[in-house]
Amino acid sequence: MKILFLFILIFHISHVNADEIYNLIKIPNLEIYKLKNNNNIRYLSAKRNFKIGINKNISCDKVNINNLNTKFPLIEKNLNLYNSNFLNKIKLKYIVFCENLFISEINTGGLPDNKNRTLIIDINFNQKYFERMIHHEIFHMIQNSHRNFFNENEFSSLNKNSFNYAECSTCSDKLNLDLYENTDGFLTEYSKSIPSEDMAEIFSFLMTDKDIIKEKIKNDRILSNKINFIKFSLAKIDKNIL
Amino acid sequence: MIKSINVSKTEKILFIFLICLAIFAFTSFFLLKNKCLFVEKNNLNKLKFDEPNNIAVMNVECGNVIIELYPDISPKAVKRFKNLIEQKMYDGSAFYKVSENTFVQAGDIEYGNINNLDYSKIGSGKSGLGLLKSELSNDFIFTEGSVGLARTIEFDTEDSEFFIVLKEIPIYQGEYTPIGKVIRGLDILKKIKTGNKAIYVLRPDYIKTFRMFNSN
Secondary structure (H helix, E strand, C coil), X not given: CXXXXXXXXXXXXXXXXXXXXXXXXXXXXXXEEECCCCCCCEEEEECCCEEECHHHCEEXXXXXXXXXXXXXXXXXXXXXXXXXXXXXXXXXXEEEEXXXXXXXXXXXXXXXXXXXXXXXXXXXXXXCCHHHHHHHXXXXXXXXXXXXXXXXXXXXXXXXXXXXXXXXXXXXXXXXCCECCCCCCCCECHHHCCHHHXXXXXXXXXXXXXXXXHHHHHHCHHHHHHHXXXXXXXXXXXXXXX | CCCCCCCCHHHHHHHHHHHHHHHHHHHHXXXXXXXXXXXXXXXXXXXXXXXXXHEEEEEECCEEEEEEECCCCCHHHHHHHHHHHHCCCCCCEECCEEECCCEEEECCCCCCECCCCCCCXXXXXXXXXXXXXXXXXXXXXXXXXXXXXXXXXXXXXXXXXXXXXXXXXXXXXXCCEEEEEEEECHHHHCCCCCCCCCCECCCCCECCEEEEHHHC
């Protein structure tokens, strides 16, 4: 009897709800949060916990709707900085809200997926860096869709010869997101992990606090060159985005 | 010696109750077994249309589903759809992907025919006519009964597979190529076998015949 009960329980927990949204972007247990927006972006929210990816290594919990309602104006304000044409070019159409996003047991703020034109956002991500995180993840979508514009070797060569990035973003312990007082080519500690994270960090500051960037590059030639690299590359996609 | 047994009133009521229960169980068994009961079959001899050239008739287990095609919205997709119908390519095509009261999907000609079902490859089959470019319309709303061409997660990968939505799905607007709308027989589609809570259906229902109205 216990085995039968366990079997029924497992069956009900592990099934994938085969609905119309799953059919479209391959993420189960979602519902529409806001569909009509000026830049054609569509907001979805997790009505139940979900697991996706190879070996179900990506997990996220359902959203508390009051929590989302509180944070949504800030999220929308930041996403409204992008026009529909640009979003089309970087293959971003769906924003999925959930809580406690984990990738292979590592807590993360966002997960970009160009293939399904989706960005998953953990609305519980540290509020101190929340706005920057949105743009940081969007930069990954920009880079993924325009790899030829953001050559990592070319970007890396702007650093001092003695500097080397880590092998991967998670194999480094350089995870701090606070802005350096003395930048010396890098805005945050996380910028030192890998070239794409360095670029994403620069982009996130450009989108949220241009004045700080202007101040920092006065005495930082490396950082200034990196910013010019990002701006020049972005202009090939959309001249008005920065 | 006992000459006769008097039946009490309670026993009489119990006997009548058991008879009623048996009749109810017997009729229920046959009524429930026939999922097509109370569904309008749509007799083609009684139907007339303004533009019969754009009317397709899909015959499934419970009757005829009448679809009006929209060549003005998606000319290339509708042309392909008509071509496949005229070549009888959809006959025997399985509704292998069904979400209850949401949508039904069929049209995998290579791996989704009921006579040659390949569960490991279903959904990836080709018609042999090549892929089509998506014909997206930002004005077309996928209301109940709308028919669209299915695709992979990439655009411009439409071929022969199609889906019919059983409720309004606003999120499909601008995502799929619309080709028409069911104008009769939506109830018939709601009787198509689902995969319970899974999206894929084991031993699925299938299209018996699919013809243009003019050819009937």
